[in-house]
Amino acid sequence: MIYLDNNATTYIADEVFEAILPYLKEEYGNASSIQHKLGRSANHAVEGARAIVANHLNVKPKEMMFTSGSTESINMVLKGVFERYHLKGNHIITCQTEHKAVLNTCEYLEKKGAVVSYLPVDPNGKLDLQLLRSSINERTILVCLMAANNETGIIHPIEDIAEICQQNDTLFFCDATQYIGKEKLDLQRIPIDIVCFSGHKLHGPKGIGALFIRRKSKPIQITPLIHGGNQEHGLRGGTYHSSGIVGLAKALEVIDYSTNASTLRDYFEESLLAHIDECRVHAICHPRIPNTSNILFRGVKGSELMTNLPNIALSSGSACVSGNRDPSHVLKAMHLSDEDAYCSLRLSFSRYNTKAEVDTVIQELTDAVTKIRNSSPLWQLYKTEKLK
Template sequence: MGLMYFDNNATTRIDDQVLAVMMPYLQESYGNASSVQHKLGRQANHAIENARKQIANSLNCHTKELFFCSGSTEAINTVLRAFPKAYKTKGNHIISCKTEHKAILSTCAAIHKEGTDIQLLDVDSNGSINLKELENAIREDTILVSLMAANNETGVLHPIAEIAEICTRKDVLFFCDATQWIGKIPLDLQKIPIDILCFSAHKFHGPKGAAAIFIRRKSKPIQIPALIVGGNQESGFRGGTYAVPQIAGMGESLFLSNKKQYTSELRDYFEEELQKNIPDISIHAKAVNRLPNTSNIQFLHVRGAELMTKLPDMCISSGSACVSGSRDPSHVLKAMGLSDEDAFCSLRFSFSRHNTILEIDRAVELLKNVVTQIREQSPIWQMYKEGLL
């Protein structure tokens, strides 16, 4: 058995069927989707609109509510940078959370420097927000609530139906970063009245470079001007030549994901086997609803960086891929109340439908051996075992 890939919240392997759908638009039907005057352009345009229909069917929304872009980071910048200007007559207050993805937090920090009032909600030890605190935080001048559906590091699920209900009742718009949710858990946008939502294809076995923004059609249209202007692509909402192969692949990958639902079987088996074989580990947020594929585990007195170095055939991470080179502890785990040391001793394992029980068994055995080896050589571990820590 070769390389084991357990970093699927960072990115996923493209599905064979998705790649097959993409290939014609790289080699044969390679026209510009805006060049509808000729056959190749019309073929490319048909691929774009077919993907839009596939996604709309998956999410139970209208095709005119979907706009393609390059990734969730672009989508987040498009939305958050637009609101302070578009809604300045209503207010200047945006609510988010301390455990959001860095794409949200960094964009919030940028618009805060420009004068926007940003309020970040706390979370409890399980990474959950307090809905009453959210409701109390909404003010007359609140223009947006921006909360993720599922946390990329811990897998913790926010109660998006309840959040949407609060925002509707308080007459404030709800923007949801659903990058980790879409493709893993079904979402019906007719049942959950999220106003704005974004997601990215490469998180559910699609290609990198394709994402979408959902903007609900309302009697009073939501005002989000274009971040990238150019041609009249996406009805003028997002300029630039269409990435036809990626968008075609995105539609197919979401269609397939809805047919091949995630289960928590692998994750639960992995956690049970680890607890049987390795002492003094903690599973973060085990007590609350999590993504069915995500497990964030602390190995007491074993630094995650050292553990990864000694496991070259295992692809895992110490947190979000966007900050994996950072020397700082996870901002998500810190917000949950962990010390720097405990955060540094935590690793994320995120599985996909391509992983197997055999891989899990091998991973547990390797982790057991390496953790034991590191601890036996650690004076800190010996002091802990002797009750001196």
């Protein structure tokens, strides 16, 4: 199996696996049970990991907390901010191409009285920053915009967004799940208020994520999503996932930002465009994270193409909507027709992929597309009409 679905989840790095093992067997204490040695050892590991995660983002350890992943963090922030700030306002700004964790939570909050503005994007997935600026009003309590799109890799100008939010005294919450681990994020340089990400997107374990909440002179108020003990200063109850936390920190420690993911992605796209006609890379001229390619193979359904590529792991959209028969909401927001959205595939590379694998994928994709098109009367009609 050649694995090119790294935006869905990633192979756990060997260094991460080795770091986790002791906390699954020998060092199994509860990190909150500091009355005995095993508990203190686990607590020391958790706090050491917190410092590593904070250092990676250039923030203070007290500004970092651990969750089960970005979906939990998103629910906590959106619901928690709405509950705490509803007397100030009920307006939330997000985007039509956000992850379903954001969109579905916003839909839920609309039923609770929230007013949500879903900003559109242009055909390249680009936001209109002037529209963002003009959408903020005296009732706006939160701007929620991702750093990089999980389906297309498109990068939003988060530094400019943070500046706009600061100028309007509005909280900015950024889902950086696909961004961290592929691009460096310095939160001293970019003053985002709240940031979340997940370990399993950057060769760490599943079931662990981190949430940054900036410490400000006027503290950010968030109602806890999970009540329980006093873990994470009462913001997130529950026993610490010590092995996962250690694994998340180790995954950040071993990131190499000079890896070959972007080189492989660019080589793949150039080769594919040269081999297959009526093929288009979405947002190829827009800034993207270096590992992601979303490609339209006109006249070839993505589902049919994947069936013809049993030894290649790729995706027809986000893993969060697996089994959904609707076209990608991201591509639809980018003004694609239903047909073209259905005929698009996402490939997401990692540092573990090789050029030999990419060459194999190019050949198998080319053969599969040719086979499907040659057996399609509709494609033959399309080509005949185009030649007229």
